[in-house]
Amino acid sequence: MATPNTPTPASPPLLDALVIGGGQAGLSTAYHLTRRGLDCQVLESAHRVGDHWRHQYDSLTLFTANRFNRLPGLGFPGEPWDFSTKDEVAAALETYARDFDLPVRTDSPVRHLTRTPEGFRAETPHGAYRSRTVVLATGPFGQLPRIPDFARDLAPEILQLHSSQYRRPGQLQDGPVLVVGGGHSGCDIALEVARSGRPTTLAGRDLGQIPLQWDHPALPLLMTAVMFQHSHIYRRGTRAGRRMREQVLHHGAPRLRVQAKDLDGAGVVRAAARVTGTRDGLPLLADGRSIPARTVIWATGFRHDHSWLEVHVTDAEGWPREFRGVATDQPGLFFCGLAFQHSMSSMNFHGVGADARYVVDRIQEHLGRASRRPSRRSGQLVRP
Numbered sequence: 001m002a003t004p005n006t007p008t009p010a011s012p013p014l015l016d017a018l019v020i021g022g023g024q025a026g027l028s029t030a031y032h033l034t035r036r037g038l039d040c041q042v043l044e045s046a047h048r049v050g051d052h053w054r055h056q057y058d059s060l061t062l063f064t065a066n067r068f069n070r071l072p073g074l075g076f077p078g079e080p081w082d083f084s085t086k087d088e089v090a091a092a093l094e095t096y097a098r099d100f101d102l103p104v105r106t107d108s109p110v111r112h113l114t115r116t117p118e119g120f121r122a123e124t125p126h127g128a129y130r131s132r133t134v135v136l137a138t139g140p141f142g143q144l145p146r147i148p149d150f151a152r153d154l155a156p157e158i159l160q161l162h163s164s165q166y167r168r169p170g171q172l173q174d175g176p177v178l179v180v181g182g183g184h185s186g187c188d189i190a191l192e193v194a195r196s197g198r199p200t201t202l203a204g205r206d207l208g209q210i211p212l213q214w215d216h217p218a219l220p221l222l223m224t225a226v227m228f229q230h231s232h233i234y235r236r237g238t239r240a241g242r243r244m245r246e247q248v249l250h251h252g253a254p255r256l257r258v259q260a261k262d263l264d265g266a267g268v269v270r271a272a273a274r275v276t277g278t279r280d281g282l283p284l285l286a287d288g289r290s291i292p293a294r295t296v297i298w299a300t301g302f303r304h305d306h307s308w309l310e311v312h313v314t315d316a317e318g319w320p321r322e323f324r325g326v327a328t329d330q331p332g333l334f335f336c337g338l339a340f341q342h343s344m345s346s347m348n349f350h351g352v353g354a355d356a357r358y359v360v361d362r363i364q365e366h367l368g369r370a371s372r373r374p375s376r377r378s379g380q381l382v383r384p
Contacts, residue, residue, distance in 0.1 A: 019134075022046070029359060033360055041131075050090030054087060060188070070353060107126075140347035144305040146302055163297060163300075176295075189299060245344075
């Protein structure tokens with residue numbers, strides 16, 4: 001569970017594993033590490049476990065039903081076919097860390113990670129940590145907002161927000177809004193903004209959608225099939241999985257909740273052309289049109305920022321060099337919660353637990369020993 005942020009010892013003990021990131025991936029990894037008797041510590045930069053979810057836009061709910069959402073040892077609370085809100089997800093994560101007594105330290109961003117003869121050394125505002133292995137669990141696509149360089153050339157009177165900064169339509173200026181990015185967040189936000197009465201344009205590639213409306217009575221059957229597909233068909237080892245992985249990493253996943261019919265019904269104007277620059281201070285599309293927006297919301301995703309790592313772990317496109325969460329050329333370094341780490345389900349609650357278990361298997365192999373003590377549980381959680 002989250003621990004008081006007292007200073008670390010001058011000569012900290014050598015851990016078996018240091019987990020950087022206290023979201024669902026980091027907590028799942030810590031669950032498996034502690035159950036196998038390995039000494040670990042989770043470092044979370046936020047003030048509370050779950051804060052990443054609390055700080056999302058107000059209307060966000062998960063795109064997968066509760067029955068498919070799980071963490072190791074825990075099924076999600078709530079009705080099986082309901083969709084948890086962001087605050088319910090945050091509460092579930094905080095409860096999970098507490099009830100399973102996971103060693104999470106909050107308010108602890110890692111400023112620098114270096115290699116040592118024994119493994120790694122992590123520097124935080126509260127002191128240093130030493131560990132034989134490190135697991136980076138900092139998000140499926142990274143945490144640094146991806147905004148094009150030409151955004152600085154937009155007129156200063158245009159309000160610009162990244163999707164991570166958007167909370168509700170009341171933040172926005174009166175007048176037309178341009179949402180850039182056709183993924184889940186972009187469609188969610190564009191629909192909400194249009195329904196608030198603002199003229200809304202959505203620019204970005206159409207990524208496709210499931211063939212049923214969200215309120216269709218056959219949705220549970222279709223979602224069951226989609227979750228099977230995400231876990232067993234769209235894997236890195238299959239041709240279909242490799243094709244889908246390229247789309248997800250570079251453009252995003254097909255839409256689930258928000259359909260083209262919903263956007264059309266709300267009056268959202270779709271612009272197939274990409275936003276490629278500016279003209280006279282306005283956003284410019286590749287087809288030569290300017291959008292007279294008063295607000296621009298960049299739903300353009302995130303990128304990995306590993307500038308705080310002494311070790312080089314990314315490829316030419318900025319993605320970690322790894323396979324199934326094992327760094328390909330950095331012994332002792334692992335990842336969990338990456339997009340398509342093993343399958344399309346890796347980046348959500350449906351698949352992160354299995355990926356964490358696999359990573360911990362590899363950590364044990366790296367350490368060269370089996371679990372030293374029996375697993376411990378401070379609380380019993382009941383699967384709904």
